[in-house]
Every structure is written in C-alpha cells, then in structure tokens.
Amino acid sequence: MPHLEIKNLVKKYGDFTAVKDVSFAVEQGEFVVMVGPSGCGKSTLLRSIAGLEEISSGEICINGRDISRDEPSDRGVAMVFQNYALYPHMTVRQNMGFALKIAGAPKREVNEAVERAAAILRIQEQLDKRPKALSGGQKQRVAIGRAITRSPDVFLFDEPLSNLDAALRSQMRIELGRLHTELGATMVYVTHDQTEAMTMASRIVVLHDGIIEQIGTPLDLYNEPHNRFVAGFLGSPRMNFIEARAEQSREGMVSVSAPGLDGSLRIKLKAGADAPAPGEKVTVGVRPEAFGEHDAGGWTIKGSIAVIESLGRETLVYLDGGQVRATDSESHEGYFAVHRTRQITARHGDGLTVTVDPNAVFLFGPDDETIAFPQSHHSIIHNQV
Amino acid sequence: MGSRFRFVNVVLYGAVSLWSLFVLLPLVWMVIASSKTRREIFLDPLGLPAQFRLDAFERAWSVGMGTFLFNSAIITFFSVIVIVVVSGMAAYVLARSDNKWMQLVYLMIVAGFAVPVQAVLVPLFQMVSEAGMLNSRAAIVLPYAAYGVPFTTILFYAFFLDFPRELEEAARLDGCGRLQIFFRIILPLSGPAIASAAIFQAVFIWNEFVLALLMLTKPALKTLPVGILQLTGEFTADWPAIMAGLSIAVLPILLIFILAQKYFVRSLAGLGK
Amino acid sequence: MMTDAAKTSLTGDRGRSGAPRSAKSANAISTSVLLGPALLLCGVFIVVPAILAIFGSFFDFGITSQNWEFVGLGNYGRAASDPVFWIALRNNLIIVVGSIILQVGVGTILAAILDRGLPSGSTIFRTIIFAPMVVSSVAIAIIWLVILDPNVGALNAVIKQIGLTPPALGWLGDPNIAIWMILIIAMWQFTGFMMVLILAGLQGIPKELYEAASLDGARGLKAFWYITLPSIRNILIVAVLITTIGGFKVFDLIYATTQGGPANATQVLGTYIYQQAFNLGNMGYADAISVVLLLIAVALGWLQLQISRRA
Numbered sequence: 001m002p003h004l005e006i007k008n009l010v011k012k013y014g015d016f017t018a019v020k021d022v023s024f025a026v027e028q029g030e031f032v033v034m035v036g037p038s039g040c041g042k043s044t045l046l047r048s049i050a051g052l053e054e055i056s057s058g059e060i061c062i063n064g065r066d067i068s069r070d071e072p073s074d075r076g077v078a079m080v081f082q083n084y085a086l087y088p089h090m091t092v093r094q095n096m097g098f099a100l101k102i103a104g105a106p107k108r109e110v111n112e113a114v115e116r117a118a119a120i121l122r123i124q125e126q127l128d129k130r131p132k133a134l135s136g137g138q139k140q141r142v143a144i145g146r147a148i149t150r151s152p153d154v155f156l157f158d159e160p161l162s163n164l165d166a167a168l169r170s171q172m173r174i175e176l177g178r179l180h181t182e183l184g185a186t187m188v189y190v191t192h193d194q195t196e197a198m199t200m201a202s203r204i205v206v207l208h209d210g211i212i213e214q215i216g217t218p219l220d221l222y223n224e225p226h227n228r229f230v231a232g233f234l235g236s237p238r239m240n241f242i243e244a245r246a247e248q249s250r251e252g253m254v255s256v257s258a259p260g261l262d263g264s265l266r267i268k269l270k271a272g273a274d275a276p277a278p279g280e281k282v283t284v285g286v287r288p289e290a291f292g293e294h295d296a297g298g299w300t301i302k303g304s305i306a307v308i309e310s311l312g313r314e315t316l317v318y319l320d321g322g323q324v325r326a327t328d329s330e331s332h333e334g335y336f337a338v339h340r341t342r343q344i345t346a347r348h349g350d351g352l353t354v355t356v357d358p359n360a361v362f363l364f365g366p367d368d369e370t371i372a373f374p375q376s377h378h379s380i381i382h383n384q385v
Numbered sequence: 386m387g388s389r390f391r392f393v394n395v396v397l398y399g400a401v402s403l404w405s406l407f408v409l410l411p412l413v414w415m416v417i418a419s420s421k422t423r424r425e426i427f428l429d430p431l432g433l434p435a436q437f438r439l440d441a442f443e444r445a446w447s448v449g450m451g452t453f454l455f456n457s458a459i460i461t462f463f464s465v466i467v468i469v470v471v472s473g474m475a476a477y478v479l480a481r482s483d484n485k486w487m488q489l490v491y492l493m494i495v496a497g498f499a500v501p502v503q504a505v506l507v508p509l510f511q512m513v514s515e516a517g518m519l520n521s522r523a524a525i526v527l528p529y530a531a532y533g534v535p536f537t538t539i540l541f542y543a544f545f546l547d548f549p550r551e552l553e554e555a556a557r558l559d560g561c562g563r564l565q566i567f568f569r570i571i572l573p574l575s576g577p578a579i580a581s582a583a584i585f586q587a588v589f590i591w592n593e594f595v596l597a598l599l600m601l602t603k604p605a606l607k608t609l610p611v612g613i614l615q616l617t618g619e620f621t622a623d624w625p626a627i628m629a630g631l632s633i634a635v636l637p638i639l640l641i642f643i644l645a646q647k648y649f650v651r652s653l654a655g656l657g658k
Numbered sequence: 659m660m661t662d663a664a665k666t667s668l669t670g671d672r673g674r675s676g677a678p679r680s681a682k683s684a685n686a687i688s689t690s691v692l693l694g695p696a697l698l699l700c701g702v703f704i705v706v707p708a709i710l711a712i713f714g715s716f717f718d719f720g721i722t723s724q725n726w727e728f729v730g731l732g733n734y735g736r737a738a739s740d741p742v743f744w745i746a747l748r749n750n751l752i753i754v755v756g757s758i759i760l761q762v763g764v765g766t767i768l769a770a771i772l773d774r775g776l777p778s779g780s781t782i783f784r785t786i787i788f789a790p791m792v793v794s795s796v797a798i799a800i801i802w803l804v805i806l807d808p809n810v811g812a813l814n815a816v817i818k819q820i821g822l823t824p825p826a827l828g829w830l831g832d833p834n835i836a837i838w839m840i841l842i843i844a845m846w847q848f849t850g851f852m853m854v855l856i857l858a859g860l861q862g863i864p865k866e867l868y869e870a871a872s873l874d875g876a877r878g879l880k881a882f883w884y885i886t887l888p889s890i891r892n893i894l895i896v897a898v899l900i901t902t903i904g905g906f907k908v909f910d911l912i913y914a915t916t917q918g919g920p921a922n923a924t925q926v927l928g929t930y931i932y933q934q935a936f937n938l939g940n941m942g943y944a945d946a947i948s949v950v951l952l953l954i955a956v957a958l959g960w961l962q963l964q965i966s967r968r969a
Contacts, residue, residue, distance in 0.1 A: 052554050073560035085551035089573045099559035150559075393878075397775040401768060405786045408846065412789075414799050414812055430815040475696030479687055494696065497704045499959020501907045504952040507935045507944045508710030509703065531703030534696050563688040592794035593670040597924040597927075599936070610796040614914055617800060624810050627800065635797050637860045646785045649792060650854050 001064050002027040003186050004049070004154050009058035009165070011044050018044040020209070020210040021058075025074060026154075026203075033189045033201035036233070041210040043158060046190045050079045050156050062153050078147035084139045084368065086131040092118075092142050093127045096149045107140050117148040120182065137168045144179070159190040161196065173199055194234050198222070208231050228368040231285050232328065237316060237337035239362070240326045242284040242293075249275035254281055256363065258323040265358040273371040282371075283327070285362035288339035290374065291306070296357035304352045306335045315344045319352055322362045353354040391617065418640075419445075419629035428622045429559070435643045441623075445630035448619055452605060453612030454633075456522065460608060461565060461590045464526045468533035468586050469579055475534070477567050478539030498535035504530075510599050528596055534587045540585075544578040545571070584645075584652040591638065611633050699910070700802045708952060714945035724799070730752055731945035741921050743947065746930040749837055750822050753926065754905030756841040757848070762897050770882055772853070775861040775867075777815030788850035795847065799914035830916050833923035841923055843911060852897050859893035860886065871920050892965060899962040900951070927951045 002025035011019040019041040026032050032233075034042040048052045049060055051072030060068040067075045078099075086095050087382075094101075096117060097110040118124045120139045131139055140160060145276040147155055157176075161169045161347050177200055180187055182339045191197055197204050198218045206213040206221065206229075216375075225231035244265075254275050257264040265284065269275055276282050304323040318335040325334030340352055345351070363372035418426055419441050421434040479491045502509070509528065519522035548571065556566045572579075594610040601607050606614065616630040642649050659929045671959045715734070716965045718727040768787060772780040790798060806829040813888065829839050871877075871885045887894075901938045909928035912918060918925035918933060925933075927947060935944035 011508075047554075050554075050558060053558065072554075072557045077558070079555070079558050081551045081555060083547065083549065083551050083554040087552060087555070087570060098556075102560040102565070179399075267628075394775075394777070395773045401771055401776070401783045401787075404768060405783055408787055408790060408850065411801050411805055411846070414805065418910065426810050430782075430810050431819075432813050450881075463694075471695040471699060474692035478692045479788060484847075488729075490697070490767045493705075493961055494700060496956065496959070499956045499962075500704050500708055500952065501955045503907055503909050503931060504948045504955060505704070505707035505711050506931060506940050508714060508947060511941075512702075512707060512710070512937075513659070527699065528703045531699040532698055534683070534702075538696060543738040555707070563685065564691065569817065588792050592796075594794065594796050595932070610794045610910070613794075613800060614796050616775070617803070624804060624807075628804065631797050631800055635793050638792050639789060645784060646781075646788070651785065651789060653788075653791065653851065 002003070002026060002061075003030075003063065004063040005059075005064075006045075006049070006084070007059040007061070009045065009048060009060065010056045010058045011041070011048055011053060018210055019055075021049070022207075022210070022212055023058075024205060024212060024215055028186055028187060029184050031189065031200060031202045032205060033186045033197040033203075034198040034205045034207055034218060035191055035194060036207035036213075038192055039209075040207040042190045042192075042205075042207045045207070046079075046156055046188060047073075048159055049188065050077055052076050053081075064255045065298070066295065073102075076153035077154035077156055078150045078154075079158060080140075080147050081141045082159040084131070084143040084163075086139060086142055086146075087112075088131055088174035091128050091130055092123065092134070092145075094133065095142060096127075096146045099150045104144065113149045113151070116350070117145040120148060120179070121145045135375055136164050137172065140164065140172060143174075144176075148183070149234055154183055155184065155187040157187065159191050160189075160263070162191070162193070176200060177377045182252075185248075192290050194236060198234065204234075206233060209384060214287070215250050225374055226283065227370055228283060228364040230351055231362055233363070235287060237288050237330045237339070240286045240288065240336045241364075242286070242296070242324070242329050242356075244282050244325050246280045246282050254282075254363070255286060258284065258299070259323070261301070263299065265298050265356065265361065267363050267372045268375065269363075269372050270277075270370070275372070278367050280366045283364040283368070284356070286336075286356055286360070288337040289341075290317065290357070290360040291336070291338045291354040292357050292360070293353075293355065295355050296359070297360045298361075299356040300353060301356065302351070305352050305368060306333070306350055307331070308344070308346055308348065311344065313341070315340045316343065317344065317346075317352065320352065389404045403494075409637045412639075415628050415635070416632055419625055419632045420623050423623060423625060438483065441629035442633065443623035444620070444623065444626040445616065445633060448539075448616060448630065449607075449612065450630055450633045453607055453609045456601075456606060456612075457591055457609040460522055460526060460529070461587050463574075464522075464529040464533065465583050467526060467530040468537050469583055471530065471532050472525055472537035473572065473580070474567065476538045476546055477571060479538070480542050480545035491538075494535050494538050496535075498539065499542070502532060505594065508597070514651050516520070519600055520606055522601075522606060525596060525600050527611060528591065528600075529590050537586060537634050540582050541575070541578055544575065549575070580648060581652040584648055587652070588649070609652075688731060708773075710950045711945045711952065714942055716950050717945075718940075718942045720941060726942075730943065733943045736943060737946055737950070742899065742925055742930065745922050746918075746925040746927050746947075747950075749924060749926045750906050750908070752837055753844065753908055754842060754902050756838075757844055757901045757905050758898050760841065760845040761849045761852045761901055762856075764893065765897070766856050766894070768849070768853040769856040769860055770886060772857055784850075788854050791851045791854075793847075795910035795916045798843065799911050801832070802839075802846075803915050806839060811885050811925045827920075833920050836916055837922045839884070840915065841913060843915070844908070847911075848901070852901070855900075856893055857898050858943050859890040863889045867939060888965055895965050896962060899958060899965065901959045903955060903962070906951060906958070 004026040006025070007023050009019055009022045024047060034045060036042050039092040044053060048055045051070060055068055058068065059066050062076055090098065093114055094112045100110040100113055111239065114127070115124070115382075118127055121144060123138065123141050123145060124140065125135060126138055127333045131142065134142065143160070161172050164172060173196060189200065202217055203215060204221050205215050206219055208229050214221055214230045222234050223232055225234065228241070230246065232241070242258050244256040247255040247257055247264055249255070249269070252269050253266050254269055255264040255266050301319065301324055303319045303324070305317055306320040309316040317338040317340065318331055319338050320335055326336050329335060329336070330337055336354070359375040361372070361374060362370060367369045415434060420437050422438070425432070427435055432548065475494070479487055513519060513524065513528070552570055553566050556570045561569060592610055595613045596607045601611065613630055613634050616627050620626040677785050716728060716730055718729050718733070754898065772784055776783075776831045798932065807854060808814055808824070808828040808831070813829065822897065825835055830836050840883045867885055867889070877882050908926055909932070912924050912926055912929050913932065916924045918929040927950065931944045931947050931951065934947065
C-alpha cells in the first residue's frame with residue numbers, strides 16, 4: 001500500500017480547472033518533488049493535500065485512509081511555508097509546540113517533542129527567541145522544526161527555500177537531504193526551481209497546466225523525458241531546440257533536415273515510436289553539453305560568440321548561429337547554449353563552430369512526444385571531457 | 386543662496402507660528418480667565434489676574450464635573466471595547482470570505498458609515514425611549530457602538546486583507562478552528578490596528594454630544610459635553626467658573642493627547658485612507 | 659521518531675472512526691458568532707432608524723402622541739415652501755464651501771510647510787495645530803462664545819484697544835456676521851485635522867521624486883505645483899469630501915453657540931431637525947428634513963468610497 005496516494009484529483013476555481021484529474025502514489029520514506037512553471041497547479045495540489053484547499057473531486061489517501069474531507073490538522077500532515085509563517089507573537093519554543101498544545105498534549109510531552117526537534121535542527125540556542133530576532137536561515141529551520149515536532153505522516157514543503165539567498169539555499173538543500181535520510185519520513189516538496197528538484201528528489205513529478213507530464217527519478221527525467229516540455233524544463237541552461245522537417249524513414253531510422261544547415265541527421269528512433277511522415281514538423285533537441293567539436297556525420301553550426309560566461313571550472317557560451325536559430329531558447333534571442341567543462345578564453349564576436357552528433361540528440365515528433373533519445377548518455381559525457 | 390534660504394525659512398516659520406498662536410490663544414485665555422475674579426474678567430478681559438486663585442474651579446467642580454468625567458470615562462471605555470471586539474470579529478469573517486452575500490454585507494456596513502446620527506435622530510430617540518432605555522449608561526453604549534462599528538470594520542477589514550494568510554493556514558494545520566485562529570493568532574497580532582481604532586473611537590465618543598443630550602437627561606448620568614453646556618446655564622454671569630469647568634473638561638484630554646500625540650495623529654489621519 | 663501519544667492526538671479519532679464531521683455547519687456557527695453582533699448593532703441602530711425616518715416622513719405626529727396622521731408627501735411640500743429650511747440648507751452649503759477653502763486650503767499650505775519647509779520643530783507645530791481636534795465641539799463652542807461675548811470677550815477688548823468699533827449686536831448676535839463666525843470657529847477646530855491628513859499623504863511621496871525634480875530644475879513652489887499637488891490629488895479629494903460631509907453634519911458647534919439664531923441666521927439642517935422634533939414637536943416634519951440630510955450624506959459617502967477605492 002502506498003503511503004500517500006492521490007486519486008483522480010480535480011480542483012476547479014469557477015470555470016478554471018487548476019488540477020485536472022491527477023493521480024500518483026508516494027511510497028513510505030520517499031522525497032517527491034513536484035515541479036513546474038508558475039500556474040501549473042503544483043501549489044494547489046500541495047495545498048489540497050494539506051487541506052487548505054477544498055478539492056472538487058477525487059481522493060487523497062494517507063495510509064489507505066481517505067483524508068480529503070478531513071480538517072487540515074486531522075490529516076497527519078505538516079507543512080513548511082514559503083514565508084516560514086512563524087507566529088510573530090510566540091517564541092520559537094511556543095511556535096514549535098503550538099500544534100501539540102492545541103491538541104491538548106501534556107506540557108512535558110510538548111516540551112520533549114520540541115527539544116527533540118530542536119536538537120535535530122541544531123536550534124536549541126534559539127528556542128526562547130522571537131522569530132523577529134532570527135535570520136532567514138534560522139527562521140526556515142524553525143519552520144521545519146515546527147513540522148518535525150508534530151511527527152506527521154507526511155511533510156509538505158511549499159517552495160521553502162525561495163526566500164533565501166543563493167549560498168544559504170544550497171546549504172539548506174544539503175540540510176534537507178540529511179534530514180530526509182535521518183527521519184526517513186515521507187516528504188512532498190513543491191518548487192519551480194529545477195535545480196532543487198534535480199538535487200533533492202527521489203522522484204520528480206513534472207506538472208504543466210494542471211496535468212502530470214511525467215514522474216520519475218531525476219536522471220530518468222533528464223535522460224528520457226517523455227516530451228519536449230519535460231526535456232526543456234529540466235536542465236540548466238535548457239535544452240536547445242532546432243525546428244526541423246522529417247524526410248524519409250527506414251528501419252527505425254529517420255532523416256531530418258533543418259533550414260540553414262547542410263545535410264541531414266540520421267537519427268535512431270526509440271523502440272515502438274511511430275516514424276514521422278516525410279515533410280512533418282519535428283524538433284531536434286540538443287543538450288548544451290551535447291554539442292561536439294568534431295564532425296560526427298551530422299550538422300555543423302558555424303557562428304560567433306554572443307555571450308560568454310566563464311564560471312571557472314566550466315564555461316557557458318551563447319552562440320549566435322546566424323540564420324540558424326534555436327527556438328524557445330533560454331536567451332530569447334535564438335542563441336544556442338553550449339556548455340564546456342573547461343576554461344575557454346574567447347571574446348564576444350569570436351568565431352565558434354560546434355557539431356551536432358545524430359547519436360547525441362533528442363527528437364520530438366509533431367505532437368512534441370519524444371521519439372528518439374541519445375544513444376548513450378555516458379559516451380556523450382566522455383566525449384566532452 | 387544662503388541669505389535667501391534663511392529669509393524663506395523665516396517666512397515659513399512665521400506662518401506656522403502665527404497659526405499655532407491662533408490655535409493656542411483661546412486655550413490659554415480659557416485657563417487664564419478661569420483663575421480671575423468675575424470683576425477682573427469684566428473690567429479687563431485681556432489682563433492677567435492680580436492673584437492666582439482656584440475658587441472658580443471649586444465652584445465648577447461642585448456642579449458635578451467629577452460625575453461628568455466619570456460618566457464619560459466609563460461610557461467611552463465600554464463603547465470602545467464593544468466596538469473593537471464586534472468590528473474585529475465581523476471584519477475578519479468578511480475579509481476572509483469571497484462569498485457574494487458576504488461582500489454585500491460588507492457593502493451594507495460601509496453604507497452604514499455614511500448615515501449621520503443627526504439624520505436618524507427622531508426615530509432613534511423614539512426607539513430608545515419606547516424600549517425604556519433612556520437615562521441608562523449601559524443603553525447609550527449600544528448606539529455609540531453601532532455608530533462606531535462601520536468605520537472600525539472598514540479599518541480592520543483593510544488590515545486583515547493584508548494579514549499574511551500563511552499564518553492562518555499554519556494555524557489550521559496546527560489544529561486551530563476559526564474562532565481559535567481569530568483569538569489566538571489574529572487578535573494578538575492586531576495591536577497597531579486595535580490601538581488606532583480604539584483611539585479614534587475614544588476621541589469621538591468622549592466628545593459625542595447630541596445622543597448624550599437626548600438620552601441622558603438625569604444630572605447624575607450626564608457626560609462631559611452635555612455637562613459643560615449646562616455650566617453656561619448654571620453660572621449665568623460667572624465666566625470664571627464656566628472657564629474653570631471647561632478647563633477641567635479640556636485639559637486632561639489635551640494632556641493625554643500631548644503624551645500620545647504620535648498615536649492620535651496616526652489614528653485620526655487613517656480616515657484619509 | 660513518532661511518539662504514539664502525539665500521533666493519536668494529532669490525527670485524531672474523528673477521521674479514523676469515519677464519523678463525518680460537519681465542517682460546513684461549524685463554519686456557519688462561527689460565522690454567525692463572529693458576524694452576528696455587528697449586524698445586530700448596525701441593523702437595530704442604523705438601518706431600522708433610517709427606514710423609520712423615511713416612513714415617518716409621510717406622517718404627522720408628536721413626541722408622545724399616538725396619532726399618526728398620514729400626509730403623503732405633505733412634509734416634503736412643507737419643506738419646499740419653508741424659508742427656514744432653505745436658509746438651513748444654504749447655511750450648510752456656506753459652511754461646506756467656506757470650510758473647503760479655509761480648512762483644506764490652509765491645511766494644505768501648513769502641511770507642505772511642515773513636510774519640507776522647516777529644518778526642525780515640525781512635530782511641536784503639528785501637535786499644537788492638531789490639538790483642537792481632540793477637544794469636544796461643545797467645549798470649543800463655549801470658549802469661543804465667551805471670547806466673542808460683547809461684554810467680557812477678548813475679541814472686543816482687542817478691537818477696542820486698536821481703536822475700532824465692534825459690531826453693536828455682538829459677533830454672534832448680528833444675523834449678518836454670525837454664520838461667518840461659525841465658519842471661523844470650525845476652521846480653528848478642524849484645520850489641524852486636514853493638515854495632518856494631507857501631511858500623511860505628503861510623507862508618502864518618495865524623496866527620490868523631489869531629487870529627480872530638482873535635477874530637472876523644479877524646486878520650491880515649482881516642485882510643490884508639479885510634484886507635490888499631483889501626488890496628493892486623491893488625498894485632497896478625500897479631504898474635500900470629509901469636509902463636505904462634516905459641513906452637512908454640523909450640529910454641536912451651532913447648538914452650543916447660537917442654537918440656530920439669531921432669527922434662524924445660523925440655522926443648519928441638523929439644528930433645524932432638532933428644533934422641529936424636540937422643541938416644536940413636529941416629528942414627521944423633522945423626519946422629512948432628516949431624509950433630505952440622509953440622502954445627501956449617503957451620496958457623499960458613496961462618492962468617498964469610490965475615490966478611496968481608486969486610491
């Protein structure tokens with residue numbers, strides 16, 4: 001029996017349907033991250049699990065019990081809010097113990113639970129302070145501590161790190177990972193930040209327009225996205241997309257060509273995929289790290305460097321391909337994002353040539369479903385080193 | 386530039402000083418006149434008294450200024466408490482509901498703010514008198530509260546709209562019902578709004594005249610504004626006693642105002658929002 | 659990690675035993691508990707009297723009399739042909755227009771000076787000028803009554819000292835002067851309030867706006883005209899509306915000084931309603947005038963709501 005199960009959940013606001021018939025299950029001890037662009041329904045879904053939104057139809061089960069009509073406090077969930085939501089008029093101790101106090105637990109028990117949670121988060125020193133006296137990171141620890149004190153069946157996180165600065169955010173990511181292992185608890189985490197999703201999740205749920213696009217481990221989603229949306233959403237900088245046309249296909253291979261690029265790519269379709277008819281619109285997807293430097297029997301893009309970002313151990317180049325442009329690109333200018341795991345000394349305007357290896361690209365069909373994956377992810381990585 | 390700057394400053398200081406003087410002189414004159422003799426005030430209205438005396442204060446006090454003060458104080462106190470609690474609760478429900486009927490209720494309450502007491506004086510008096518509520522301190526608290534509720538509800542409504550929702554959601558997850566959320570989370574964090582509302586209503590009720598004039602006619606129940614008007618009848622030509630009575634009525638509230646002027650100003654300026 | 663006791667108390671027995679808990683009815687109960695008192699108070703003391711005033715305006719009746727005689731629109735007809743009603747309405751309008759010019763006008767100037775014109779001391783000035791606002795109108799009326807008194811008043815003493823002749827009938831006794839004196843007393847009382855209201859608006863103008871303007875060459879009066887006034891436009895409108903509403907509601911000040919006299923020269927709607935109802939016993943007629951006042955007040959209140967919503 002799954003620990004948390006969502007069945008056919010629908011949430012409507014008037015005529016607008018925020019969550020459209022969503023179902024998935026979370027096992028005991030999993031760290032599930034729900035991710036998607038703003039307005040995709042991820043927060044609504046989380047708040048429905050918490051009981052802060054009344055669902056229109058469907059079921060939410062924890063340990064097999066349908067809790068979808070229960071009061072939030074009767075569901076055995078605890079939530080960590082984006083703005084911490086600490087009660088300003090209570091001390092840290094009172095904040096953390098409030099739920100148990102309302103539930104009528106004896107003082108001694110409340111205190112023990114608070115102390116235990118404080119020890120896990122190393123905030124014993126802060127217990128008698130008011131939230132106002134704490135830094136952002138400390139507030140977030142207290143908010144997490146408040147959840148731990150309640151000993152919930154499921155922890156819910158609503159973009160808990162988005163108010164922290166970059167350094168603190170990566171520190172808290174590690175901390176949350178540690179907590180998850182230490183508590184062995186089931187956690188459902190909402191974020192719009194794909195880095196958080198990739199780094200922390202045992203499984204990721206990608207939501208878009210109120211439906212689930214794909215569920216899987218971070219690397220599954222990165223390596224084998226079901227469609228162009230998932231492919232574009234995970235990975236930073238995002239995947240480069242090149243609009244192309246299918247030509248003839250034979251024996252599980254399809255040739256595609258794109259305006260402005262000489263020759264055609266012969267790409268191996270994934271098993272069971274329908275080959276696009278000749279002339280149909282397809283999209284070629286190239287991860288920034290998948291651009292080669294030597295001709296591998298595919299396309300060659302000759303261009304000039306529009307922007308170069310040197311990060312020390314790695315370099316990001318935004319390549320202006322002249323007439324050849326990436327669609328739906330990170331830079332909105334149609335530049336290609338190229339990632340290199342070494343230092344490059346070049347300047348704006350310098351020429352750069354990259355190659356597209358037909359074995360290293362994704363291919364998305366006319367309906368944006370993925371119809372071809374790169375042949376070997378490892379080989380791509382080795383090629384680049 | 387330097388000398389011009391100083392000249393402009395002198396003009397601006399002059400302007401506000403002149404107005405301040407215009408405001409202060411009547412009050413100063415009131416205090417001075419109250420320590421004069423009847424003869425002095427008649428012969429030399431502007432001069433200082435030959436000798437500082439308090440007998441006018443004694444005469445004024447003997448009419449019952451103490452009673453008036455007491456009546457005003459308790460009526461104001463209870464009215465303000467009723468207003469704050471009742472408006473706070475109502476504003477909370479209204480601010481947290483997107484139900485159409487509730488919005489209509491809010492609009493009705495806002496409309497109530499526009500109704501002046503003077504325009505309903507006749508029926509209000511009839512109702513109160515039919516209900517046998519004339520000459521009752523407890524009874525006048527109710528209409529006072531009623532006329533304070535609309536504005537205070539509007540004030541709290543705006544405050545609650547800005548109140549962080551996540552705190553309430555956290556409280557729901559922590560097991561609080563709606564009443565518990567209101568009394569354990571919202572109220573303790575509404576200090577500034579409550580202070581603003583309370584000061585505003587206190588000033589208004591402390592000075593309210595027409596309802597008190599109609600509804601509290603027994604001397605032992607009269608409030609300060611009605612009581613001091615009675616002074617002019619009581620002491621036909623005893624100007625020092627009248628001025629002493631006014632001083633007793635005016636100086637305490639002025640003192641409180643000066644001590645807490647920041648809060649008074651903030652509270653009353655809120656009307657502009 | 660979970661203490662069993664805590665877990666039970668949190669997940670609760672309600673859910674587990676499957677007993678449906680009626681969240682909706684609990685909500686309805688708490689709604690009525692929270693909203694009920696306000697609705698009851700406003701309903702009984704505002705809505706019902708307002709309806710009764712409209713109802714009563716179609717009848718003739720006295721304070722204690724039980725006979726209500728239906729007169730239809732008779733009371734309104736009576737008002738239309740009653741010169742005192744028109745004098746009262748005119749006086750309300752004089753007070754409204756005069757107060758807007760004096761209180762909002764002077765208040766704006768004082769606020770602008772306090773906001774940016776003085777290097778120091780603005781809090782003291784603000785406190786003094788605002789002070790009359792916390793004093794009861796009755797007390798203010800009596801203080802001025804004495805100041806303006808022909809025999810012992812300070813004003814006459816000053817006028818005589820300068821060598822001029824004060825009005826023979828007294829400042830408040832002369833029908834041609836009295837209403838203007840009322841206007842001055844009202845100005846003394848409320849200008850500070852307007853000043854503080856407008857000052858709050860002025861202090862909301864970001865400093866950068868003035869800095870940018872001064873780089874563009876607008877300083878002093880020019881900055882006031884091009885930056886300050888447009889920025890507080892909405893506050894000024896609200897101030898005008900508050901003053902207008904106050905001008906129609908005026909009662910205490912006149913009741914405690916002239917009671918509408920001499921010869922109805924300072925009569926306003928508020929005092930006239932009171933006089934007709936409680937001195938002359940024409941309750942129905944008083945109700946009709948009340949309805950006129952009510953309509954004016956509600957219309958102005960609605961306007962104020964619209965404007966503050968836009969702000």
